[in-house]
Amino acid sequence: MSATPDRGGSGASGRPVRTAAVIPAAGRGVRLGPGAPKALRPLNGTPMLVHAVRAMAGSRAVSLVVVVAPPDGADEVRLLLDAHPLSDSLSDTTEVVVVPGGETRQESVRKGLAAVPETVTTVLVHDAARPLVPVDTVDAVVAAVRDGAPAVVPALPLADTVKQVEPRTGERAGEPEPVVGTPERALLRAVQTPQGFDRATLVAAHEKITLEGEGATDDAGMVERLGVEVVVVPGHEEAFKVTRPLDLVLAEAVLARRRANDGF
Numbered sequence: 001m002s003a004t005p006d007r008g009g010s011g012a013s014g015r016p017v018r019t020a021a022v023i024p025a026a027g028r029g030v031r032l033g034p035g036a037p038k039a040l041r042p043l044n045g046t047p048m049l050v051h052a053v054r055a056m057a058g059s060r061a062v063s064l065v066v067v068v069a070p071p072d073g074a075d076e077v078r079l080l081l082d083a084h085p086l087s088d089s090l091s092d093t094t095e096v097v098v099v100p101g102g103e104t105r106q107e108s109v110r111k112g113l114a115a116v117p118e119t120v121t122t123v124l125v126h127d128a129a130r131p132l133v134p135v136d137t138v139d140a141v142v143a144a145v146r147d148g149a150p151a152v153v154p155a156l157p158l159a160d161t162v163k164q165v166e167p168r169t170g171e172r173a174g175e176p177e178p179v180v181g182t183p184e185r186a187l188l189r190a191v192q193t194p195q196g197f198d199r200a201t202l203v204a205a206h207e208k209i210t211l212e213g214e215g216a217t218d219d220a221g222m223v224e225r226l227g228v229e230v231v232v233v234p235g236h237e238e239a240f241k242v243t244r245p246l247d248l249v250l251a252e253a254v255l256a257r258r259r260a261n262d263g264f
């Protein structure tokens with residue numbers, strides 16, 4: 001895997017890049033506990049970020065991957081990617097670029113987007129923290145954008161019932177929280193990444209959020225605020241987000257099962 005400089009809109013194959021993936025990887029991973037930045041922590045001996053880059057490069061549609069590194073960690077990430085090859089068959093056709101990220105996920109994605117060349121029409125945004133997303137899920141998102149949807153999210157139905165509560169803060173923090181509602185579960189979806197966008201739509205959404213200074217926890221949420229329709233395609237259980245320590249155990253178990261099943 002070579003973290004090469006931008007070729008001005010041409011991919012490693014020399015053809016114009018039509019589909020790019022931005023991978024925000026600048027988070028600290030506070031909920032995972034003390035240690036290196038989350039994206040750099042190993043899963044079965046290989047950094048989480050490397051798994052995520054391979055997952056994006058595994059789609060034949062994706063010819064450019066923009067990795068958004070911790071703000072002061074771009075050189076370290078370049079070295080790390082150079083030390084870990086993409087799969088042999090894809091290494092000649094996927095370019096990987098590394099840029100420094102920001103203080104929030106939104107700022108990191110915005111900085112990654114700025115490194116996407118004008119030739120690109122479809123942009124995927126994929127959390128480094130979802131390293132095991134299957135290629136079929138990536139391809140389904142790309143196909144839906146190419147079929148005309150301006151914003152596409154992979155998502156799953158919920159297993160748990162969800163309650164809306166009135167959070168207790170200040171002196172009342174820690175007290176039981178009153179339930180104020182129970183949304184109808186059948187209408188809810190748990191949203192994953194990669195989320196796919198028509199490039200101009202995603203750029204406009206980030207410009208609006210940046211101007212208004214309001215946060216959003218995912219990119220599709222920003223597009224919703226533009227009044228543009230977002231559609232859902234089926235997500236995958238293995239696209240879960242590595243957030244807490246138990247998720248590392250699950251991720252390593254998934255990798256072990258893949259290796260046992262097909263020599264991954």
Ligand SMILES: Nc1ccn([C@@H]2O[C@H](COP(=O)(O)OP(=O)(O)OP(=O)(O)O)[C@@H](O)[C@H]2O)c(=O)n1
Pocket residue numbers: 023024025026027028029030031032038039068101102103104105106108109126127128129130241242243
């Ligand atoms: N300033 C930030 C914060 C988050 N992310 C990225 O956004 C994705 C989703 O974020 P999350 O899982 O919440 O990661 P962290 O912010 O690292 O987690 P925590 O909130 O536990 O610190 C991750 O790939 C993370 O690296 C980023 O690029 N820049």
Ligand SMILES: C[C@](O)(CO)[C@H](O)COP(=O)(O)O
Pocket residue numbers: 105127190191192193217218219241
């Ligand atoms: C983008 C995301 O993964 C969709 O589920 C999620 O919103 C990221 O949230 P986090 O709080 O940054 O983990």
